[in-house]
Amino acid sequence: MSGWAQKRFWKEVSVVQTEDGFAVELDGRRVKTPAKAPLAVPTRAMAEAIAAEWDAQTESVDPGTMPCTRSANAAIDKVTHQHSEVAAMLAEYGDSDLLCYRADAPAELTLRQAQEWDPALDWAAEALGVRLQPRTGILHQPQEAAALAALAEQVHAMTPFQLAAFHDLVGISGSLILGFAAAQGWRSADELWLLSRLDERWQEEQWGVDEDAQAAAEVKRQEFLHAKRFYDFS
Missing domain, CATH: 3.30.2180.10 (ATP12-like)
Incomplete structure (x- = not known):
């Protein structure tokens, strides 16, 4: 009804x-x-x-x-029964990670991407034992198979409740590395959200703010912050 x-x-x-x-x-x-x-x-x-x-x-x-009730329901009703499939899907983000796809121009944007994203890749090299390599342009260039396998192993090791939260941390940010960084507390969730929005922030500086896009982004930001909070509960 x-x-x-x-x-x-x-x-x-x-x-x-x-x-x-x-x-x-x-x-x-x-x-x-x-x-x-x-x-x-x-x-x-x-x-x-x-x-x-x-x-x-x-x-x-x-x-x-x-939101916590919904996330717990998802962990129990869905992720528990499809753990391997969910983990594999999230691990695939490593081969097309947001942080690795860099612009070739303008110089100001390429510099900002290096300044803001390289520290996250450096952190991953130390904390996760994997260094993903940046690429220039939009064409897919595969990462090393051994690096992807190491990241996948760490995703598959998560509990259903952790994986339910990790699903949103990765999916919303578009980055497996930022998902791990949020889960392990490398920086605050708000700081990591801003890193994931670097290209959008650049566009806003050049062309101005679109109110509808900004409202949609705020919804996603709140979902990202919730996912971090739920992961911490697990």
């Missing part, structure tokens, strides 16, 4: 420890995922964040105000 929304039926929200992690209960009844699986998360901090979202609901339940 169009316009239907679930009504709040509970008075008390609580977090309980269970055999499979931490659960959220509504008046003593355990919250379940959309696929009817018990909602069990790995840490109390994550469960408390989810509980706070449920407790904040008023007369009608608004899923748009429950």
